[in-house]
Structures are given as structure tokens and as C-alpha cells.
Amino acid sequence: MPxxxxxxxxxxxxxxxxxxxxxxxxxxGHTQQAIRYRTIGHRGRAALLRYKYSAVxxxxxxxxxxxxxxxxxxxxxxxxxxxxxxxxxxALVVLSSALAYLHxxxxxxxxxxxxxxxxxxxxxxxxxLDAVDGKQVRKAFWPTHASFLSALTHPRCRxxxxxxxISLAQxxxxxxxxxxxxxxxxxxxDPNRSxxxxxxxxxxxxxxxSFSACVARGAV
Amino acid sequence: MLPGELCDHTCDxxxxxxxxxxxxxxxxxxxxxxxxxxxxxxxxTWPFCMATWRMYHTxxxxxxxxxxxxxxxxxxxxxxxxxxxxxxxxxWGAGPWHVxxxxxxxxxxxxxxxxxxxxxxxxxxxxxxxxxxxxSAAKAQGRTRRxxxxxxxxxxxxxxxxxxxxxxxxxxxxGTQPYVLLLGFGMQFAYLMARLILAHLCDEHTRLIRAMxxxxxxxxxxxxxxxxxxxxxxxxxxxxxxxxxxxxxCVYATFMYVRFxxxxxxxxxxxxxxxxxxxxxxxxxxxxxxxNGTANGVNGHTDKSKRF
Numbered sequence: 001m002p003x004x005x006x007x008x009x010x011x012x013x014x015x016x017x018x019x020x021x022x023x024x025x026x027x028x029g030h031t032q033q034a035i036r037y038r039t040i041g042h043r044g045r046a047a048l049l050r051y052k053y054s055a056v057x058x059x060x061x062x063x064x065x066x067x068x069x070x071x072x073x074x075x076x077x078x079x080x081x082x083x084x085x086x087x088x089x090x091a092l093v094v095l096s097s098a099l100a101y102l103h104x105x106x107x108x109x110x111x112x113x114x115x116x117x118x119x120x121x122x123x124x125x126x127x128x129l130d131a132v133d134g135k136q137v138r139k140a141f142w143p144t145h146a147s148f149l150s151a152l153t154h155p156r157c158r159x160x161x162x163x164x165x166i167s168l169a170q171x172x173x174x175x176x177x178x179x180x181x182x183x184x185x186x187x188x189x190d191p192n193r194s195x196x197x198x199x200x201x202x203x204x205x206x207x208x209x210s211f212s213a214c215v216a217r218g219a220v
Numbered sequence: 221m222l223p224g225e226l227c228d229h230t231c232d233x234x235x236x237x238x239x240x241x242x243x244x245x246x247x248x249x250x251x252x253x254x255x256x257x258x259x260x261x262x263x264x265t266w267p268f269c270m271a272t273w274r275m276y277h278t279x280x281x282x283x284x285x286x287x288x289x290x291x292x293x294x295x296x297x298x299x300x301x302x303x304x305x306x307x308x309x310x311x312w313g314a315g316p317w318h319v320x321x322x323x324x325x326x327x328x329x330x331x332x333x334x335x336x337x338x339x340x341x342x343x344x345x346x347x348x349x350x351x352x353x354x355x356s357a358a359k360a361q362g363r364t365r366r367x368x369x370x371x372x373x374x375x376x377x378x379x380x381x382x383x384x385x386x387x388x389x390x391x392x393x394x395g396t397q398p399y400v401l402l403l404g405f406g407m408q409f410a411y412l413m414a415r416l417i418l419a420h421l422c423d424e425h426t427r428l429i430r431a432m433x434x435x436x437x438x439x440x441x442x443x444x445x446x447x448x449x450x451x452x453x454x455x456x457x458x459x460x461x462x463x464x465x466x467x468x469x470c471v472y473a474t475f476m477y478v479r480f481x482x483x484x485x486x487x488x489x490x491x492x493x494x495x496x497x498x499x500x501x502x503x504x505x506x507x508x509x510x511x512n513g514t515a516n517g518v519n520g521h522t523d524k525s526k527r528f
Contacts, residue, residue: 040491043423045491045505045506048491051421053225055280055282056280056281057283057290058284058285058287059290060285060291081498084497086228086231087497089231090235093235093239096241101399106250106398107244107245107257108248110309111245111246116300116301120296120297123293123297124297127293127294130228130231130289140499141499
């Protein structure tokens with residue numbers, strides 16, 4: 001599966017010549033299908049691209065819970081999709097109602113204490129996850145949905161900064177350049193050079209891959 | 221992120237129903253008669269519906285000072301923690317207290333009644349604010365108030381059917397099968413809210429109300445069946461088995477909701493070139509349309525195992 005927009009667009013352009021309306025002979029044997037939109041019409045699809053979410057929260061207790069939510073979102077890895085966070089919250093509440101059904105099918109039987117405490121804990125976790133999923137959006141879709149300051153603390157940003165600094169230091173040492181600014185000229189003119197350099201130096205393949213993706217996208 | 225909003229809010233709509241079971245079992249709602257759990261369900265869904273309807277008209281999701289996802293849920297887990305500490309029988313098993321109202325009306329009140337009634341009162345206060353803001357925004361945008369209120373009619377119909385069915389039911393569906401009954405109605409509620417949110421996201425308003433009523437199709441049958449047993453039949457027997465209707469409504473509502481959710485997820489993710497449950501990207505549908513010059517693009521992703 002193509003990982004970046006640029007790579008995906010290039011792949012599509014290669015596979016589907018312009019103006020070819022049949023376009024069903026794919027190189028790797030897959031039959032390409034036209035996308036069928038069942039619930040959203042032309043006008044709706046155009047409106048989707050323009051849509052911007054806006055919300056006003058005048059809640060009383062939310063400011064007191066914010067520090068907790070900020071800590072929790074740090075615990076969730078950046079590769080987790082925000083919808084997974086939301087849906088797992090829903091699953092917890094479904095579990096809570098399943099507990100209620102098992103112990104009190106007509107809502108009139110006394111519950112064991114641990115079930116009551118489990119109810120409270122599950123609702124609290126659901127509330128936390130529900131509040132955290134918006135923060136996870138900003139974290140996972142960095143940098144398009146994040147502010148500059150929060151972007152700097154993002155793991156993907158750190159993953160870029162650290163190897164870039166390493167490669168600059170390597171360049172400076174090898175060429176005997178006067179400083180990192182002199183060395184960075186190479187990167188400006190030849191992005192592949194910095195990628196090759198990074199691939200040879202960086203021990204972590206994940207970092208190399210993310211850096212290569214950025215180079216392919218034209219970000220570096 | 222856009223599909224995130226839809227996913228988040230429809231999950232919340234489902235949670236309104238599932239939380240009703242947890243709270244209902246905590247406050248022993250079944251002891252005080254079958255209507256208490258219906259009141260608890262209304263306390264969850266009613267302000268949610270009004271807030272969504274307000275967002276539909278104003279374009280801004282407004283959470284007032286006392287709102288469901290923050291204060292409402294906090295109240296729930298406080299209730300459950302206090303119940304666990306004090307003891308369920310001592311707190312919610314008390315009563316019933318007999319209260320005599322003017323006009324020689326006798327009420328037997330349980331703690332769960334007080335709990336549900338105070339929730340209804342808070343929902344009423346919440347509703348007034350949402351109603352005022354929504355109607356003002358509708359008027360400002362040149363929509364008639366009648367049309368704005370008509371968008372609330374499916375929810376009103378849902379609530380009316382729920383109350384009528386449980387009041388007239390010869391087998392007391394809300395008392396004997398509260399889970400199945402409210403699960404069906406909860407799915408119908410989530411479907412209504414998902415339709416409303418999608419119409420707001422896509423700015424598509426034609427045939428919205430008709431589409432919303434479609435999910436309520438089994439309810440007139442069920443209410444008519446109960447009314448027949450109550451008012452017409454000499455032996456008090458319904459025409460169709462109520463249990464079967466209950467399950468039919470639940471399965472029908474779940475099917476409609478799941479089908480709609482899957483279709484919408486497919487449409488939005490394909491159009492924007494994203495996935496619902498992963499951060500990977502694919503060629504967006506709008507880009508394919510531009511490149512191919514056709515109204516319907518050609519699907520760019522080749523990984524057939526990954527639909528969402």
C-alpha cells in the first residue's frame with residue numbers, strides 16, 4: 001500500500017492513463033472498481049472538503065480534568081487512530097451494561113460492590129477516552145492539526161530532529177566544515193544525499209523509514 | 221478531524237443508552253415501576269438530541285455549563301461510587317414513601333423516582349437554552365421555525381412510541397425486557413442522531429426528515445398491537461406476540477444503524493483518502509475525480525483486505 005500521498009498519486013497516475021474510461025486492466029491483476037458513494041451526494045462531498053469543526057465548551061469541571069487528560073494522551077502511542085480511542089471507550093460502556101444485565105436483568109436486584117465500583121471506573125475511563133480522542137487527533141495527524149509548540153514535542157518531530165542533528169555533526173566532522181550551517185548546503189541541493197547519509201548512520205529502521213517518507217513527500 | 225466527529229458523536233449517542241442500564245441497575249430503577257428506567261433513558265438522550273439539533277442549526281457544538289459528557293458523566297460515577305460506599309439497599313432500597321397530593325392522589329415515591337425526576341428537571345433547563353439558540357439561528361439563516369421543529373419530530377415520535385408502547389403493553393415490556401426494549405430504541409436514536417450530524421457535515425438537507433422516519437417503521441405496529449390489546453380485545457390478548465415484536469424492533473434498528481454506519485464510513489474515508497481505524501492514507505476520491513476527469517473516480521488503493 002502506498003504510504004504517502006505523493007507516492008499514491010504517482011502510482012495511480014502510472015496505473016491509470018488519463019482519459020481511459022475503462023481502466024480495468026491493472027498491472028498486478030486487480031480489477032479496479034469505481035467508488036460508489038451510497039450516502040453522500042455530489043454537493044455533500046464538495047461540502048465535506050470545506051467543513052471545519054467548531055465547538056464551545058463552557059463546562060465547569062473540564063478545566064480541573066484537563067491535566068489528567070493531557071497526561072493520558074501522552075500515554076497513547078501516536079500511531080493509534082483517534083477513532084480507535086473513541087470506539088474502545090464505547091466498548092467499555094457496553095461491558096458495563098453487560099455487567100448490569102448479568103447481575104440485574106430486570107434492574108431490581110442488588111449488585112455486588114465490585115460491580116458498582118466497576119461501573120464507576122468504566123464510566124470514568126469512557127469519559128477520559130472521549131475527551132482524549134480530540135487531543136489524539138492533534139497528536140496523530142501532526143503537523144496538519146497541531147500548533148507549532150505541540151508539534152515540537154511530537155515523537156515524529158523528535159524522530160526527525162535527532163537524526164538530522166546526527167547527520168549534520170557527521171558531515172561537519174568528515175568535511176572539516178566550519179559549522180553545521182556550512183554542512184547543510186548539501187541537504188538543500190541534494191535531498192537524496194541526506195537520506196543516504198541517514199540510512200547509513202541511523203541504527204533505527206523506523207526512523208529511517210519515516211525520514212525517507214518525508215523526503216519522498218518533499219518535506220525535507 | 222471530520223469523520224472523527226461523526227464517529228465520536230454517534231458513539232456518544234449509543235453510550236446514552238448503554239449507560240442507562242448501568243445507572244438503572246445502580247439506582248434499582250426496576251423497583252419503582254417500569255417507567256423509571258424510561259425516564260433515565262430520556263435524561264440521557266433528550267439533552268443530547270437538543271445539543272445535536274442546535275449544532276445542526278448554529279454550526280457550533282455548544283456544551284453548556286452543565287453538560288452530559290462532563291458533568292453528567294461525573295454525576296454518574298459519583299452516584300455509583302457513593303452507592304458502593306454506603307450500600308445499595310440503604311440508599312436506593314429505601315421507601316416507598318407515600319405522598320398524598322391535593323385532589324386525593326396517592327403517590328408511592330422511591331429514591332430512584334427522585335433521582336430520575338431531578339434528571340428530567342435538569343434536562344428541561346438544558347432544553348430551553350438549546351431550543352432558544354437553535355430557533356434563533358434557524359431564523360437568522362432564513363429557515364422557518366416550523367421546519368426547524370420538524371427536524372425534532374422523529375425524536376418526538378420515538379419518545380411518544382416508547383411511552384405509549386410501555387404504557388399500553390399487556391405484558392409490561394419495559395418491566396420484563398428493559399434491555400431489549402431500550403437497546404432497540406437506543407439504536408434508533410443513534411441512527412437519528414447520525415443522520416442529523418451527517419446532514420450538517422455535508423450541508424445536505426433534502427429528504428433528511430423522511431430518511432429519519434424510516435428507522436421508526438416497526439414502532440406503529442408495536443404501539444397499535446399494544447393499543448389493540450388494551451382497548452379493543454375482549455380478552456386483553458395482543459394480535460402479535462409482544463416478545464417477537466420487541467426482538468424484531470431491536471434487530472431491525474441494529475441492522476439499519478450498522479448498515480448506515482458502514483456505508484457512511486466507506487463514503488467518507490474513500491472520499492478523503494483516509495481509513496477509519498488506522499492513520500494510513502490512500503488516494504482520495506476527490507483527487508481521482510480530478511485526475512480521471514470523470515464523476516466517479518477509480519479506486520486507488522489495492523489493499524482489498526483493508527476497507528476502513
